[in-house]
Amino acid sequence: MKVLVAVKRVVDANVNIRVKADATGVELSNVKMAMNPFDEIGVEEAVRLKESGTASEVVAVSAGSSACQETLRTALAMGADRAILVNTDMELQPLAVAKILKAIVDRENPKVILLGKQAIDDDSNATGQMLAALLGWSQGTHISKLLVTDNEVEITREIDGGLETLKLTPPSVLTTDLRLNEPRYASLPNIMKAKKKPIDEVIPEELGVDVTPRLTVLKVEEPPKRSAGVKVSSVKELVEKLRDEAGVI
Amino acid sequence: MSHYQAPVRDFLFVLDEVLGVSAYGNVEGFGDVGTDLATTIIGEAAKLAEDVIAPINQMGDQQGCHFENGVVTTPSGYREAFRAYAEGGWIGVSADPDHGGQGLPHVYASVIGEMMASASLAFETYPGLISGAIEAIERHGTPEQKETYLPQLIAGKWGGTMNLTEPHCGTDLGLIKTRAEVKDDGSYSLTGTKIFITAGEHDLTENIIHLVLARIPGSPEGVRGISLFIVPKFLASGDSEGSMEVTRNNVVCSSVERKMGLKASSTCVMSFDSATGYLLGESNKGMRAMFTMMNAARLGVAIQGIGVSESAYQMASTYARERCQGRALNGPAKPNQVADPIIVHPDVRRMLLTMRAYNEGARALALWTGLQIDLSRKHPDQGTRRNASDFVALMTPVIKACFTDMGFESANLGLQCFGGHGYVSDTGIEQLVRDARITQIYEGTSGIQALDLVGRKLPAHAGRYLRSLFHPIDSFIQENGEDPELKDFVLPLAKSFARVQQATSWIVEHGMQNPEHGAAGASDYLRMLGLVALAYMWARMAKISLSQIQKGSEDRQFYEGKLDVGRFFMARILPDTSSLLSKISSGADPVMRMPSEAF
Numbered sequence: 001m002k003v004l005v006a007v008k009r010v011v012d013a014n015v016n017i018r019v020k021a022d023a024t025g026v027e028l029s030n031v032k033m034a035m036n037p038f039d040e041i042g043v044e045e046a047v048r049l050k051e052s053g054t055a056s057e058v059v060a061v062s063a064g065s066s067a068c069q070e071t072l073r074t075a076l077a078m079g080a081d082r083a084i085l086v087n088t089d090m091e092l093q094p095l096a097v098a099k100i101l102k103a104i105v106d107r108e109n110p111k112v113i114l115l116g117k118q119a120i121d122d123d124s125n126a127t128g129q130m131l132a133a134l135l136g137w138s139q140g141t142h143i144s145k146l147l148v149t150d151n152e153v154e155i156t157r158e159i160d161g162g163l164e165t166l167k168l169t170p171p172s173v174l175t176t177d178l179r180l181n182e183p184r185y186a187s188l189p190n191i192m193k194a195k196k197k198p199i200d201e202v203i204p205e206e207l208g209v210d211v212t213p214r215l216t217v218l219k220v221e222e223p224p225k226r227s228a229g230v231k232v233s234s235v236k237e238l239v240e241k242l243r244d245e246a247g248v249i
Numbered sequence: 250m251s252h253y254q255a256p257v258r259d260f261l262f263v264l265d266e267v268l269g270v271s272a273y274g275n276v277e278g279f280g281d282v283g284t285d286l287a288t289t290i291i292g293e294a295a296k297l298a299e300d301v302i303a304p305i306n307q308m309g310d311q312q313g314c315h316f317e318n319g320v321v322t323t324p325s326g327y328r329e330a331f332r333a334y335a336e337g338g339w340i341g342v343s344a345d346p347d348h349g350g351q352g353l354p355h356v357y358a359s360v361i362g363e364m365m366a367s368a369s370l371a372f373e374t375y376p377g378l379i380s381g382a383i384e385a386i387e388r389h390g391t392p393e394q395k396e397t398y399l400p401q402l403i404a405g406k407w408g409g410t411m412n413l414t415e416p417h418c419g420t421d422l423g424l425i426k427t428r429a430e431v432k433d434d435g436s437y438s439l440t441g442t443k444i445f446i447t448a449g450e451h452d453l454t455e456n457i458i459h460l461v462l463a464r465i466p467g468s469p470e471g472v473r474g475i476s477l478f479i480v481p482k483f484l485a486s487g488d489s490e491g492s493m494e495v496t497r498n499n500v501v502c503s504s505v506e507r508k509m510g511l512k513a514s515s516t517c518v519m520s521f522d523s524a525t526g527y528l529l530g531e532s533n534k535g536m537r538a539m540f541t542m543m544n545a546a547r548l549g550v551a552i553q554g555i556g557v558s559e560s561a562y563q564m565a566s567t568y569a570r571e572r573c574q575g576r577a578l579n580g581p582a583k584p585n586q587v588a589d590p591i592i593v594h595p596d597v598r599r600m601l602l603t604m605r606a607y608n609e610g611a612r613a614l615a616l617w618t619g620l621q622i623d624l625s626r627k628h629p630d631q632g633t634r635r636n637a638s639d640f641v642a643l644m645t646p647v648i649k650a651c652f653t654d655m656g657f658e659s660a661n662l663g664l665q666c667f668g669g670h671g672y673v674s675d676t677g678i679e680q681l682v683r684d685a686r687i688t689q690i691y692e693g694t695s696g697i698q699a700l701d702l703v704g705r706k707l708p709a710h711a712g713r714y715l716r717s718l719f720h721p722i723d724s725f726i727q728e729n730g731e732d733p734e735l736k737d738f739v740l741p742l743a744k745s746f747a748r749v750q751q752a753t754s755w756i757v758e759h760g761m762q763n764p765e766h767g768a769a770g771a772s773d774y775l776r777m778l779g780l781v782a783l784a785y786m787w788a789r790m791a792k793i794s795l796s797q798i799q800k801g802s803e804d805r806q807f808y809e810g811k812l813d814v815g816r817f818f819m820a821r822i823l824p825d826t827s828s829l830l831s832k833i834s835s836g837a838d839p840v841m842r843m844p845s846e847a848f
Contacts, residue, residue, distance in 0.1 A: 014254065014299075029803045029805070029806065030258065030803075030804045030807045032254075032257065032258070034292070069285050070285055073285055073286065073288075073289045074293070077289060077293070185293060185333065185337055186289070186293045186337075187336060187337045187338045188293070188337060188338035188342065188351050189338040189351060191290055192281070194289070195281065195283075
């Protein structure tokens with residue numbers, strides 16, 4: 001069984017995000033980049049499937065500039081077998097990424113594709129769902145537990161108010177949530193071995209995918225600063241305020 | 250989350266742009282590492298340093314090592330962190346791949362070493378000592394010894410130590426008394442006491458391999474009669490059926506020192522009572538075997554100085570941007586707040602810029618030296634090997650003393666930025682001051698480094714070592730002296746270069762009449778040479794940064810930062826070379842005139 005795992009290069013989770021002065025986007029120059037943390041969870045899960053003998057091959061895919069090679073090297077160092085970079089300097093929106101991944105899936109024929117539930121830069125939470133629709137596959141999103149057998153994929157999802165367990169008929173698109181696993185640190189010997197693993201490069205045109213953005217960014221600005229709160233002297237006052245001023249009860 | 254963020258961008262700047270390591274593909278070990286692999290290696294080591302090692306540093310200082318009945322317990326979190334470090338393969342970074350190492354060039358090990366030192370100096374001593382033992386056995390061990398010890402050390406299953414110092418001798422190792430008597434089976438029986446043994450006993454590994462300097466009875470007096478031995482804590486002996494019997498060797502930790510800092514690193518008194526040992530290398534050549542590792546070990550300590558300094562800078566600069574007190578002198582910077590952040594004050598900026606100018610300059614110079622260690626050992630061309638080896642010999646004492654002095658100075662300046670909050674323990678910066686202090690002492694005090702420089706390295710081969718530094722500086726000044734854009738850098742470099750040449754002549758000339766003339770100014774001369782070498786690195790970095798800005802680099806901010814810090818170095822730190830020259834040329838009289846009884 002082949003597993004495909006999609007990884008995105010994003011601003012490192014520890015970096016303080018700054019909006020560009022001209023409000024066209026987020027400052028990316030001289031900023032530390034890393035693999036999207038949810039995708040890291042996806043890679044870890046795929047590698048575990050391989051280690052348990054369920055998966056026979058793990059292929060990591062990324063779409064973006066040549067710098068994404070670094071992100072793919074990290075996936076390879078964590079244990080992926082090979083990687084594919086869809087090289088483009090165009091801004092990629094979720095639909096374009098879903099189309100790219102569909103084209104890769106058509107070539108590779110995996111049984112399962114793992115994606116992060118969302119990327120921590122734009123937080124779209126859309127690519128996995130779009131991909132499932134384009135492929136016509138079953139989808140399991142926000143999964144916190146995964147059990148793959150020959151003809152069934154059993155997942156647990158985190159939903160409002162609890163956990164939902166579903167059985168899917170593969171092939172399936174799965175998106176990872178935070179509690180699925182704790183990704184490993186790549187060891188130095190595995191980083192060295194990863195150098196010898198292949199990264200294939202293609203461009204969107206070769207895949208027959210039009211990645212032209214469909215959405216226009218009008219303006220990017222920081223969320224308003226939180227203003228100071230008020231102290232209440234009693235529970236009664238709190239309830240009144242919640243009811244009369246905030247209108248939430 | 251800890252405060253520490255590894256300066257990955259700066260490491261890559263130094264490796265790729267300043268040193269151009271990609272040009273050394275023909276040197277063994279370099280061909281395997283391209284820029285993307287280097288980025289991944291540094292990035293993963295950074296994660297380990299930031300997420301696993303740094304968070305245990307403060308707790309380790311508070312708990313310290315616990316000693317009871319010969320057993321040392323390291324602080325909580327240390328065992329887990331050590332496992333993560335060992336299993337990640339970070340101990341054998343530059344060790345021989347035949348025994349499980351990764352065979353990476355030394356220059357990368359230096360990068361990783363700085364990050365680990367920033368994360369926790371105390372923690373880093375444990376894997377650091379193992380690396381030392383690996384290098385000693387790789388270079389001097391028999392094939393059987395390599396097979397027995399290296400894979401276990403590289404995997405971090407066994408620890409390593411260096412046993413040199415005895416109660417009555419530290420600097421002067423010729424006085425060593427520990428005896429090694431040969432036994433019938435060719436092994437030795439060691440008896441004696443060693444002190445200040447870092448990682449002498451701990452609970453991080455299942456066995457500990459002690460490397461011990463001792464004297465075989467009948468050997469010549471002094472350093473020519475010292476041999477090096479492998480003394481494992483546990484001895485394994487196989488029988489004919491292939492089962493192994495493990496026995497406890499007669500080497501025990503009899504106490505653990507209480508000390509100023511580095512509290513999570515166990516500093517042990519080791520007692521050898523007819524302990525079984527095996528000769529490593531040739532008999533009576535123990536000192537030489539130790540000294541072959543000394544350059545790398547001293548570079549390692551120099552890098553610890555940078556590591557602490559970087560950590561202190563990060564803490565202090567964050568604090569200075571957040572802490573609001575008083576107003577900027579030319580009118581409020583934040584008029585709608587009650588006070589401005591203290592970063593507006595010239596004196597706070599002076600402290601922060603001093604730290605940063607040390608860190609970035611020292612990082613470039615240390616990695617340059619690390620690269621020269623690789624070239625001195627592995628470059629195919631003999632002339633290049635010799636020149637690199639000259640440079641390493643010259644610069645080792647300079648950067649060991651200079652960078653550890655700067656590390657302590659920097660930790661102290663960082664504390665000062667915090668004011669009273671720096672003096673209380675919670676902020677964590679006072680720990681850096683205490684931890685940094687030892688780096689100026691172990692592996693040879695700063696004073697000993699200065700004597701090594703002036704007494705051994707300057708006169709060697711009629712001053713040949715010095716040329717390995719002076720020639721590139723001279724060429725750089727010749728080539729760039731006319732460039733108006735670079736004049737803020739090349740002019741001060743040229744002036745300080747002239748001063749250090751003057752100081753060198755003074756010492757050589759007067760030292761020949763009376764060695765105390767050289768010795769009295771040795772520390773000042775070492776500092777001066779260090780400052781000029783740093784100025785040279787800053788000038789090179791400035792040249793690269795200017796050209797990147799002209800090319801319209803996307804990283805403009807990064808390169809402008811380099812220019813700002815470099816200008817500060819030239820204007821506010823390098824002029825110290827003037828006063829150092831005056832001190833040096835005052836000679837021995839001011840320090841030797843007063844009789845010893847008058848002290």
